[in-house]
Amino acid sequence: MSKPLTRAVxxxxxxxxxxxxxxxxxxxxxxxxxxxxxxxxNDPNGPMYYKGVYHLFYQYNPYSAIWGNITWAHxxxxxxxxxxxxxxxxxxxxxYEANGCxxxxxxxxxxxxxxxxxTGANSKNQxxxxxxxxxxxxxxxxxxxxxxxxxxxxxxVDDIDPLNFRDPTTAWLGPDRLWRIIxxxxxxxxxxxILYRSEDFVNWTRGKTPLHTSNKTGMWECPDFYxxxxxGSNGLDTSVLAGLIKHVLKASFNNNDHYVLxxxxxxxxxxxxxxxxxxxGSDMRYDYGKFYxxxxxxxxxxxxxxxWGWILESDSEADDISKGxxxxxxxxxxxxxDESGKQLxxxxxxxxxxxxxxxxxxxxxxxxxxxxxxVPGIMAAxxxxxVSFRLSGLxxxxxxxxxxxxxxxxxxxxxxxxxxxxxPFGLLVLASKDLEEQTAVxxxxxxxxxxxxxxxxxSDQSRSSLKEGLEKTxxxxxxxxxxxxxxxxxxxxxxxSIVESFGGNGKACITARVYPKLAINQDAHLYAFNNxxxxxxxxxxxxxxxxxxxxxxxQKRRKPSIT
Ligand code: DQQ
Numbered sequence: 001m002s003k004p005l006t007r008a009v010x011x012x013x014x015x016x017x018x019x020x021x022x023x024x025x026x027x028x029x030x031x032x033x034x035x036x037x038x039x040x041x042n043d044p045n046g047p048m049y050y051k052g053v054y055h056l057f058y059q060y061n062p063y064s065a066i067w068g069n070i071t072w073a074h075x076x077x078x079x080x081x082x083x084x085x086x087x088x089x090x091x092x093x094x095x096y097e098a099n100g101c102x103x104x105x106x107x108x109x110x111x112x113x114x115x116x117x118x119t120g121a122n123s124k125n126q127x128x129x130x131x132x133x134x135x136x137x138x139x140x141x142x143x144x145x146x147x148x149x150x151x152x153x154x155x156x157v158d159d160i161d162p163l164n165f166r167d168p169t170t171a172w173l174g175p176d177r178l179w180r181i182i183x184x185x186x187x188x189x190x191x192x193x194i195l196y197r198s199e200d201f202v203n204w205t206r207g208k209t210p211l212h213t214s215n216k217t218g219m220w221e222c223p224d225f226y227x228x229x230x231x232g233s234n235g236l237d238t239s240v241l242a243g244l245i246k247h248v249l250k251a252s253f254n255n256n257d258h259y260v261l262x263x264x265x266x267x268x269x270x271x272x273x274x275x276x277x278x279x280x281g282s283d284m285r286y287d288y289g290k291f292y293x294x295x296x297x298x299x300x301x302x303x304x305x306x307x308w309g310w311i312l313e314s315d316s317e318a319d320d321i322s323k324g325x326x327x328x329x330x331x332x333x334x335x336x337x338d339e340s341g342k343q344l345x346x347x348x349x350x351x352x353x354x355x356x357x358x359x360x361x362x363x364x365x366x367x368x369x370x371x372x373x374x375v376p377g378i379m380a381a382x383x384x385x386x387v388s389f390r391l392s393g394l395x396x397x398x399x400x401x402x403x404x405x406x407x408x409x410x411x412x413x414x415x416x417x418x419x420x421x422x423x424p425f426g427l428l429v430l431a432s433k434d435l436e437e438q439t440a441v442x443x444x445x446x447x448x449x450x451x452x453x454x455x456x457x458x459s460d461q462s463r464s465s466l467k468e469g470l471e472k473t474x475x476x477x478x479x480x481x482x483x484x485x486x487x488x489x490x491x492x493x494x495x496x497s498i499v500e501s502f503g504g505n506g507k508a509c510i511t512a513r514v515y516p517k518l519a520i521n522q523d524a525h526l527y528a529f530n531n532x533x534x535x536x537x538x539x540x541x542x543x544x545x546x547x548x549x550x551x552x553x554x555q556k557r558r559k560p561s562i563t
Pocket of ligand 1: 042043059070102103104119166167221222292293
């Protein structure tokens with residue numbers, strides 16, 4: 001079979017799975033990422049596992065593709081891959097939420113019943129924390145939610161800035177049997193996690209001191225606070241306070257989700273951190289690309305902690321209005337503490353692999369200096385790729401300059417097309433045949449003193465589309481890998497307008513949004529490349545076409561039937 005014919009056959013098979021949506025006038029809608037059928041979506045809210053069902057709520061505008069009228073939309077799943085959209089769970093009906101029902105979290109209480117705490121913004125955008133409970137907790141789908149008659153439960157008083165007081169976390173139970181939450185805020189210009197305690201989940205008392213604060217940041221949105229196990233392979237329930245654990249505090253600011261690790265003492269409600277937010281050399285983020293306002297939850301069924309993040313668009317508001325939609329959710333990621341104990345590891349949940357179909361694989365292959373190699377035979381617009389690179393001649397690596405502390409800046413300066421010694425090498429995804437359009441996800445390796453090396457991971461969107469008026473930022477992260485003893489691994493989940501990349505088995509993640517004009521559907525290609533002067537070896541490359549996930553309104557659900 002000639003090459004163009006092979007591509008046509010693959011496309012026909014792919015179309016059978018994917019329908020006309022992606023093929024015609026909606027080339028940027030995704031195949032296996034969560035998104036509503038239309039309109040605006042932002043933060044993931046209140047994820048939980050309840051009576052055999054995964055629930056995802058999210059910030060949604062029922063009327064338009066831009067932010068406004070914020071409502072809690074609700075979808076459910078049995079495997080975190082296929083989703084069913086239900087009726088909206090919480091809509092603005094009361095004066096304390098006239099300007100929207102903003103972000104919040106779910107907690108399964110001691111009696112096994114779930115509760116949601118969320119922020120209401122009134123007509124002046126002043127913010128209040130509110131409670132909603134299921135009308136019928138024995139319904140695993142939790143279709144209807146009732147607002148507490150005691151709302152608003154927590155008001156912005158004293159030194160709290162009413163315009164910057166939101167996004168309550170999942171609660172955890174202290175040794176004194178009191179529930180605790182934190183609410184994000186800004187006090188005196190500083191980001192802060194304000195602590196509250198409650199016996200009954202209705203009456204909340206503010207702690208004398210916040211759980212944590214930072215004078216290096218402004219407002220903290222969507223905080224998250226949870227334990228991770230040291231040397232463990234399971235996630236932990238939010239109320240686990242003892243054993244070999246550390247705690248993670250995440251705050252969303254400056255368009256990124258930043259985290260710190262530390263020791264939490266529940267008796268005193270103190271949190272002593274190992275590093276600070278935004279410190280040079282230890283600015284840890286869940287993702288160094290587009291990923292914001294995330295929320296994690298403990299999956300008691302599979303004993304793991306799972307993270308969702310909102311992936312914003314990089315096109316214009318006018319583009320969103322003409323597409324009729326805006327915003328994606330990331331592929332859910334499991335969270336574990338790395339064995340070094342110094343950082344987290346994020347990895348796409350195993351279930352996503354059920355969508356893998358046609359596979360291509362190569363072992364032990366040279367990627368010569370200056371070469372570009374097309375990975376054939378899979379649907380490059382909707383794919384999952386895993387590749388690992390083995391390096392030799394590391395002593396030749398360019399010297400690391402001690403002033404290079406900002407990986408994003410370094411990636412911007414040293415673009416994928418700029419030759420180096422060891423790297424840039426990696427993948428060109430969503431690329432057109434002639435490479436006029438390409439998103440490069442790649443590594444460069446630099447030499448420090450005493451035969452230590454620095455691995456830089458970049459995602460370069462500068463050539464991702466011929467279309468003007470898009471944000472085409474280049475992102476970067478340092479990956480804590482020792483290339484002398486380890487291969488450098490990269491996994492990219494490519495889905496039409498999103499590329500989620502995981503370097504070093506999840507030590508560094510970079511998510512990018514791209515809108516190619518040429519490299520769409522069957523015209524998208526995938527390449528491996530090496531623009532360094534040293535050859536690189538691909539020890540293994542596996543790629544799969546991905547099927548489309550079933551993400552449908554409840555009426556369109558084919559099976560199993562829902563009561
Ligand atoms: N989005 C919500 C807020 C939150 C922000 C409003 C973060 O509650 O702080 O839609 O994206």
